[in-house]
Amino acid sequence: MRKYKLLMCLLCLYAPLMLKAQNKTLTGKVTDATDHAIAGASIMVKQSTAGTLTDATGNFTLSVSPSATAIIISATGFRSQTIDIGSNLSFNIKLEEDVAKLDEVVVTGITTNVKRRNLANTVVTISSKQLAGIAPAQTLDGALEGKIPGALINANTGAPGGGTSVKLRGVTSVYGNTQPLYVLDGVFIDNTATSGGLNAVTGAGSGGSPTSNQDNPSSRIADIRPEDIDNIEILKGASAAAIYGSKASAGVIIITTKKGRQGKTSISVSQDLGQIQARKLLGVRQFNADRAASLSSDSATSAALRQQYLDAEAAGAIYNYEKEVYGNKGFARNTVLSMSGGGERTGFYFSAATKDEEGIVKNTGYKNTSLRLNVDHRLSDNIKIGLSTNYINSSADRGLSGNDNAGVSLGIALSSTPSFAQLHPDASGNYPNNQFAASNPLQTIALMKNNESVNRFITGINVEAILQKGTKSTTRFVGRGGVDFYNLQTTALFPGILQFQAVNKGTSIQGATKNLNTNYILSLVNSLTVSNRLSLTTSAGVTQERGDYNNILNVATQVIAGQSNVDQAGALTATQFRAKYQNDGVFAQEEILIADAITVTGGVRFDRSSNNGDVAKYYAYPKAAISWNLTKLGIPENSFLNNLKLRAAYGEATNVPAYGSKFTSAVVSNIGGNPGSLINIQKGDPSIRPERQKEFETGIDFSMLKGRLGFEVTYYSKKINDFLMLGNLPASSGFSTQWLNAGDLRNRGIEVGMNAKPIVSKIITWTSSVNFWFNRSMVTRYTLPPVPQGSFGYVLGSFQIEEGKPATQIVGLNGAGVGVLGDAEPRFQMNTYNEITFRNRLSLRFLMHWKKGGDNINLTSLQNDFGGTSADFDNVTNKTGLPDGIYRITQVGVTAEQFVKDASYLRLREIGLYYSFTTMPVDFVKGLRIGVSLNNYLTFTKYNSYDPEVSNFGTGFSQGVDVDPYPATKRADLHIAVDF
Template sequence: MFLSKSARMVLLCLCTISTLYAQQTTITGRVTDAAFGKPLPGVTVRVSNTNRGAITDVDGHYSLMLPAGSNQVTFSFTGYKTQKATVTGNTLNMTLEEDFARLDEVVVTGLATSVKRSNLANAVATLSAKDLSGTAPAQTFDAALSGKIPGALISANSGAPGGGISVKVRGITSVFGNAQPLYVVDGIFMNNASVPAGLNDVTGAATAGNPNNQDNPSSRIADLNPADIENIEILKGASAAALYGSKAAAGVILITTKRGKTGRTNISINQETGFVKVRHLLGQRVFTAETAADLAGAADNPDPDVQAARNTNRQRFLDAQSAGKIYDYEKELFGHTGLLLNTNLSLSGGSERTTFYFAANRRSEDGIVKGTGYLNSSLRLNVDHRISDRISVGFTTNYINSSADRGLTNNDNNGVSFGVALSTTPGFAELHKDNLGNYPRNPYAASNPLETRDKMINNETTNRFVTGVKLDARLLQSDKSTTRFVANGGVDYYNLKTVAVFPRSLQFMENTLGGASIQGNTNNINTNLAGYLVNNFTPSSKASFTTTVGATLETGNFDNILISATQLIGTQTNVDQAGAANPRQFRQKYRDNGIFAQEEITLLDAVTATGGIRFDRSTNNGDFKKYYLYPKGSLSWNLAKMDFWKVKSINSFKLRAAYGQSGNVSPYGSKFTAMVISNTGGLPGSLVDNQLGNTSIKPEKQTELEAGVDISILDGRVNLEATYYNKKIFDLLLRRLPPGSTGFVAEWVNAGDLRNRGIELGLSLLPVNTKNVRWTSNINWWRNRSQVTRLSIPAFALGAFGNSLGTFYIEQGQPATQIKGTIPDPQDDTKNVFVTLGNSEPDFQMSFFNEVQLFTNLSMRVLVHWKKGGDNINLTRLLTDGGGTSPDWDADANGNGVKDGAERGAAGSAALFVQDASYVRIREIGLYYNFPVKNNPFLRNVRVGVSANNWFTWTHYVSYDPEVSNFGSNTINTSISRGSTGVSSGVDVMPFPASKRMSFHVGIDF
């Protein structure tokens, strides 16, 4: 019998498949800990040089199918040394040793490549999920970074719910340009701009003293849920971040979110319940009848109006005292105890080909001011699919909805924000509403802060969608060479709505604006697309070469519409229900693209050399077609891996050096002379703006030389990392005053150079490591010094409120963070002299992290942060002194017979407001216990814990918090005539007080 042609083809295919299947081998085994013999779940077991792999189960078992011709298997697990083994049968058991020094930890070195930490040539800080939020979770992601990044100065611009954090890595990288790092989440460029809500229309904060925006909005990176993060890498210097080109001048923070692993589906439920309290209150002045009268003027003042006001104050105090109605309004405003609820659900797992991670999170936190609070809800789905042994694709999706009610704090020139109104209001004034709900008028300030708190609205609502895809395809593979094509793209879109409503019934609205409704709508979309070719060539076991070439494209489109409506009709809040409206729109678009190449060479697994180059251009630059060059190079030599090394107690001794360049593109609109609206006689038109465009503007360029040594001894139980860097910024983007004959008042120019030098030291210890007790300790110390090395325009002040109060001052030969001001001339007290009063740069910072584990189930973790030095411009004390409400106003510390409040107010010296902002803070402390669960097929783990965040602080700083800034966020200035400043953090003007939180945790894993 003869088979048909089609039947023969089917039979041939079946035989071929059967033959191929027969050539594959299935191996099984168990992975355990080398020290204690306990099983290790979650270990990745992978066929070397392929995408095929498996994950060990809860008992450490695995099963893996080996393709024909493959006999090498790699075992890798976070915190353990990577092991390779040759398969000789159907069973392969493995024991893994802990990697105390993290030498086998893989660190990103390029846009598509990585290297083991033992061969790394740069100082790259890494944070795990446990480091980020495993001790005492902070309110937002950016706040959780505080005290954990050596080389960074992190400060809160406001304590208001929803965050607002300024992050400066290795000093000041720009005066007016972007000074915040680039955030990259799973290859997606995240926008971190802060969008003002138009509060200046009510507060007048920017109408005098300083033109910069002072709305203190939250930072958009705060939208990110810390519970979704697997690890973070901080590329601090240009040598590490050069391949990100013109976006990397302030450093790059690479965030990797959690992914699924092959195996059973794991379900985790975590609940955090806690409370929030104010960290510190200033206290209020204790009045007497006479000191109450003194608020109106001196007793010997002959003016009858002053004497009448004195009598009125005296009587008000006596009436309040007799009625028992002397209040602590500071405590009433800022003393609310808020409820904190954080619920997280996650599922992860998958098959050999497809893995997934899904998480849902809802965080609700009340503020320490009634009516304020933060609500963040997020959904994340990460899916990875292996199309074949050569091609894999990964998807990242994240939806975020957040709402922040932020109150009204910080600087204002109209006396309407909570703190400014409070600064002139004594406790004997009656501000509470009556039985009919009517609030009395405050005779001591422009507003009644209790009424303002209860009636106003200041809300930010964000809807954000972030998605990305990554394709990894092995195009060619041989015994010695593998060529991969890697492509990734991402979209970050958010819609932000801001609503600020001030009813006409408010005290400060009645006779001025007649009520105000300020509503903003912002749409922002950022995209990034990149493609790379990566070739790994290994001619022998002693040498490997990795070559990467690629191209990138990034776009951004920001559109903000803000409408300020006044003279509201009745109780209406719509902007069309008002007597006057002022619409404003600000739009900006950019398109950046780059081309890069990089070569990495590793010899003897001991010497690693890297060289790379990137060409970047941007539509923001004067010549948008011109490519700017950003090279990089690095070299590391681990002497302990050489044959001549005989010191067995030193496991790693690595010398390293790196050089790189990165940039900072010109501010949007700096090359154009814009047109502004005009209205003459009711006829609309356009006029030329007063800022002159500069068509030759170019980006700032940063170069950095970094050198260091890493030492690991006693099998990784003692590890030292020391780094020195010298970072120079050329062609600073500054604003100058053009010649008067031009008719313009400002122009962007490249007019200066800046230098930062610093030292970073890290020491990790494992003092005790037994079966029942383990103690790990990490100590970091860092400092930075800046200097303006060239300034081709006159020295200028920025970021504060004038010479008489202290101001940041950009001056050649001086630190970029110096604070200058006027003081009485020691030689002639009728004159003032302008002198240096301080520096906002800390002398140094230091962090201590310790974790003690007992019997593997009980752990205690503590993070202490010490900031030594660094001055703030404390204008909160200026306001309370001027209002006569400082708690120490009546004291006489020097015994000269003059009250301290009066003496400070009459001194006429800016030196009084420049204060040392040193502190020691226990940022995080947590105590956790894991209940052992045995022989339960459904329940894997139960854990409980208690934690405190920012609960203890020791400082001599006289205000709400030494870690504060009225400016400093990466604010989008909705006018191209203004630029945000990267220098002026540390300005204290009646901020939203900092809070501390206590939480209880319960977690269940199924």
């Protein structure tokens, strides 16, 4: 008996080894049609979790069980292949190019996806190479510019640290949310732009509100590192984004970061070195004695200015202050270390990165340090867990620019400072006052500080468990969600020695913001294969999103010299804004696939929000879609078409009311030193309803020439009902304004995309894509009288919501009253991305972007005219014979047409040249890549300001307002990357 027990123990110990010994080892190489190796191709055992990746030379080794029947080979940009194993142990596999991206898997629901060949919606995909592999931008939001068909993207400022406005398929709200929802590995990311309180110094916003959005704060999506991203999917309209709930009213940008897979650990180190400079300078007026004298109409002052110019000319003290302020060439450094790998059950990806970039204005710049760890672990054959963690520390010194009613920002001060003024410090470092402006910009640059500092933690978790698995049916539990927490510190210091601090005697503005966002999605997904021609995917679940935003802003004046604490001051004003919300959702969706050719999808989401008037009421938002792949059904036969698909989709989505709009709040009062509360002049509406979007989308997709040429054509019509406005009330009501569901608007547009591979040979491969799109908006119902919105009124040009007119119209004085002067919506946009590869070693990649039409309200030129410093001030091109600068000033109050300018441009956004070494002299180095790139280096435009792609007034409804912004930049970089 003892011998029997001993034998059984030995068998138990050696059984795993015996089983492993029975495994077969497969080897092979994966190449493309021109025999070039494909690195990173996925080799998976069919109906198993076992798999590996090809190395830099395209080779792979994979141990499989004797029961394995086939392997599935897939790679980004290629058609997937399934190969029977049989008795073979070695494979040479050629993958065909998937130019039309038919095998690309894209999102169809919160927990489901489908191959693009059966997709009913337009979903844009941006790969990691397109995002950060051509000419990397400073921040993620900058890296998206020009790459999303159907989007209008403007930079709020060129200041370091980012800040862009993204609108997908037109205006989705006037006063509500206009920015897309960003989802990072299942975590709903906060993208709030938090004011640093600079309005307390500049007076840019009405009423002196310290939280004005005109101080160009950065958007928090800029914190995310592009190098960690594997791909981005953009759901542009309600028909695709409806299932994500109220946060997705302006579209969804789904970000998936890189993951590790089974195989040997690989290490990559990359280093970027570059230079940043102003894209364009406007130039300065060339003064002489007479022109200097003309700056004043007072005879004595005029004579003094004449003499001042002659003295400066004799001393060689004529300066180009624009070049001194914006002419710094900033050094940029970016270092990234990444590791990825894994075993049979666990995969990991780790990255550590640091970035340090100087701005084009001295003492400005951007720093970002990031640590990321993604771990995927399979607990068993039925349960797997994914964890993504990211810590970010960023610091942006953003300077002082933009709209300003106090004459203190750099651009406004420069606009009235002639070249013969003396602004430089003396031998003791003391700066003179600027007699021509409220501030000395050189002194401001040297002594002030405007910093945004962020510590951020983002953690996401993904759990998938197979609850039931049969021959025809599989039921999965999918749980996703996470936490996004950041602590933002804004610091703005203006020492009392500054010229414009003579009254305040020093200002310190300290802001502290804590934001916590949490979300979860719990769902069940059942896949049922009725037959080989019919399958159903049913999903249902619950979601919840919570937000807790707390911002405290302290403005201290009469600050003691050398101090920065707000308690070291003679006066202190504090403001606090707190916002909490909770959104709950319930969803169900059914997807039916017939003969791998017809896909029918139907779903509904029920949403409620604490921001709605009735917090307990669920609003229903349905969606439905159908796609019909004719070629999968053999129609048309004997055709050169490889794929022909018709599709249509409908969906509804919601945009919740602004926080607090249902309440009539109380404001603080102080009478005789006794604090108290008064009723606010803004009336709340307890019956306020959410905005509702209804979008219909239809299109046709087809490819030909063996998949080397593909087209995608889409038409959409999106209606927004009950959009929210802040309306005026009669004085007899006791209130001045109230939030109202004031009207309806619609957007219609067309999007056309082409993917092609014109040249395929062993020497040269050329891949190209071209996209064309446009949008048209119209206000179809409006219950309030039209009034100017979001700019400076009729005298200088403004937006105006008006029934029967585009939502983006610009109105103003036209010489005969008030009329339409332009439209911020472009007539159309186009982009093209190209990659040309020579012998699979040398790669040339570039992105061109053309925006035709779309007007800006350009007030930068007006400021320079008022200050008498415009570069073309003395030109005479008008019919009156007056100098152009003087003529333009005489037209103020007569017509605003001179301020509404066409902002068309053709821009070489990115171009990069890279060379890859795959054969190295030492074994431990697997690859080496070197490259050079240019970002935003060439722009062809007639627009007369620093950049036609500008939006000074933040991320809301107002776009294209140009008031002396921090100039846009261009950059040149050298790239080196080594793989181990």
